[in-house]
Amino acid sequence: MSSISLDKALHNHFQRSQRWGFTWALWTAVLWGAWYVPGTAMWYEEPFVSINNGDHGMRLAATAVMTWIHAVVVLLFLVIWNGMLGKLKDYGRTIMRFRRISKWYALASLCGGPMAIFGSYMAMGYVGPVFAAITSLFYPVVGALIARLWYHEKISGRAALGMAIIIMGGVVIYGPGLFGEIDISENYAWLGYVGGIMSAIGWGAEGAVASRAMDVTDPDVGIQCRFSFEILFWGVLVLPMIFLLTDLPIVTLLVDMLTSQMVMIWMVLASICHAYCYTAFYKSFSLIGVGRGEAIGNLYGVFAVIFVMVFTLDLPEWYFVVGLILTVTGSFVMFREPAENISTLREVET
Amino acid sequence: MKLPQKGFLLVTLSQHQSLWDYELINQAIAEYGLKGNYWINHFSIALDELASAGLITRIGHRLDDGSFIARDRLQFEFALSDFGRERMFDTGLLDSNASSGEFIND
Numbered sequence: 001m002s003s004i005s006l007d008k009a010l011h012n013h014f015q016r017s018q019r020w021g022f023t024w025a026l027w028t029a030v031l032w033g034a035w036y037v038p039g040t041a042m043w044y045e046e047p048f049v050s051i052n053n054g055d056h057g058m059r060l061a062a063t064a065v066m067t068w069i070h071a072v073v074v075l076l077f078l079v080i081w082n083g084m085l086g087k088l089k090d091y092g093r094t095i096m097r098f099r100r101i102s103k104w105y106a107l108a109s110l111c112g113g114p115m116a117i118f119g120s121y122m123a124m125g126y127v128g129p130v131f132a133a134i135t136s137l138f139y140p141v142v143g144a145l146i147a148r149l150w151y152h153e154k155i156s157g158r159a160a161l162g163m164a165i166i167i168m169g170g171v172v173i174y175g176p177g178l179f180g181e182i183d184i185s186e187n188y189a190w191l192g193y194v195g196g197i198m199s200a201i202g203w204g205a206e207g208a209v210a211s212r213a214m215d216v217t218d219p220d221v222g223i224q225c226r227f228s229f230e231i232l233f234w235g236v237l238v239l240p241m242i243f244l245l246t247d248l249p250i251v252t253l254l255v256d257m258l259t260s261q262m263v264m265i266w267m268v269l270a271s272i273c274h275a276y277c278y279t280a281f282y283k284s285f286s287l288i289g290v291g292r293g294e295a296i297g298n299l300y301g302v303f304a305v306i307f308v309m310v311f312t313l314d315l316p317e318w319y320f321v322v323g324l325i326l327t328v329t330g331s332f333v334m335f336r337e338p339a340e341n342i343s344t345l346r347e348v349e350t
Numbered sequence: 351m352k353l354p355q356k357g358f359l360l361v362t363l364s365q366h367q368s369l370w371d372y373e374l375i376n377q378a379i380a381e382y383g384l385k386g387n388y389w390i391n392h393f394s395i396a397l398d399e400l401a402s403a404g405l406i407t408r409i410g411h412r413l414d415d416g417s418f419i420a421r422d423r424l425q426f427e428f429a430l431s432d433f434g435r436e437r438m439f440d441t442g443l444l445d446s447n448a449s450s451g452e453f454i455n456d
């Protein structure tokens with residue numbers, strides 16, 4: 001005689017999947033927020049600290065070199081992760097099937113790497129960091145829209161409402177900082193607006209594009225493929241092109257970073273956060289969908305403020321509390337969706 | 351070269367009308383030379399992910415009486431969905447000239 005009823009077991013099963021999906025998405029937000037501490041600290045070390053704010057070429061070159069080293073260290077942590085999980089052989093089997101499967105991870109790395117990071121940097125450089133943060137907050141809308149149109153992911157009214165409340169919470173946290181940052185007389189501001197759109201589209205599209213390959217492959221393996229391709233994009237295409245077509249000192253920047261103890265300490269800490277943030281991000285997609293995973297991941301805005309507060313002991317402005325209440329409310333609205341509703345994430349022919 | 355593990359589960363399922371999860375898990379464990387509860391859970395999660403994504407459909411469920419994997423473990427019977435078959439063609443796991451069960455190396 002069984003100790004539990006079949007219906008109860010079924011409900012427990014779907015609830016467990018839902019909880020794991022939201023837990024992974026929450027870890028994404030926590031680690032992404034934590035990433036901002038070493039990620040920002042790096043800019044206060046040589047060679048970055050000596051680069052003039054107006055020297056956009058040099059700043060972009062330094063960002064490109066930094067992103068490449070960052071991707072290499074992230075890959076090392078992913079190799080450790082998949083080694084411990086016994087998935088390295090599956091990584092080999094997956095990445096080798098480039099034409100039909102892993103090309104989607106390559107495209108995802110292009111969206112989330114060069115497009116989103118470069119776009120975000122343009123938004124930061126030509127408008128301001130607050131504007132860059134706010135435009136990035138809209139990436140779940142892009143992700144959910146693409147997932148909806150491309151492969152009919154179910155976005156219920158409750159999920160859409162939760163997503164809207166979370167985004168509103170993020171805008172409340174960062175929005176007031178926009179006053180005084182936007183200067184409409186700035187001739188190159190349009191480059192920043194284009195950059196902001198690029199970052200929202202890049203990060204939003206990444207989830208939807210990667211899910212195309214994750215349909216038939218493991219998410220842990222998928223994220224390792226994605227970073228392998230990002231390393232190739234920066235290392236084989238972008239950096240050699242900058243080296244060959246400009247006078248920017250790519251090699252000097254590379255050597256300076258690799259030989260700076262503090263830069264490498266921050267780099268390792270940032271890479272640990274980023275590696276496992278992305279792992280959690282991809283794992284959430286397969287359990288709760290791209291739209292929900294990205295929306296909960298958006299809580300990074302809250303965690304970034306909290307981590308910065310812990311390390312600098314600077315209290316945030318009062319409106320942070322309002323943003324915090326909104327984002328938490330939005331998350332609960334989403335989480336309270338019945339688990340059975342998201343046991344199948346897409347409206348497909350069976 | 352062997353298929354990625356999720357691909358193997360899909361190909362195995364495409365060769366049958368339907369299969370119970372323990373049948374798929376046992377075949378996968380044998381294919382990749384693995385053993386232990388860790389890998390049973392790993393393939394169970396992979397099947398959950400495939401079902402969430404709509405590639406396979408749960409067409410039956412029952413509680414294990416202890417004769418398959420563990421007593422009171424919820425078991426699912428799966429069948430490949432039309433969408434799953436379409437995704438298998440897209441990703442080269444099924445040859446578009448074959449009705450089922452043939453896959454091509456990329």
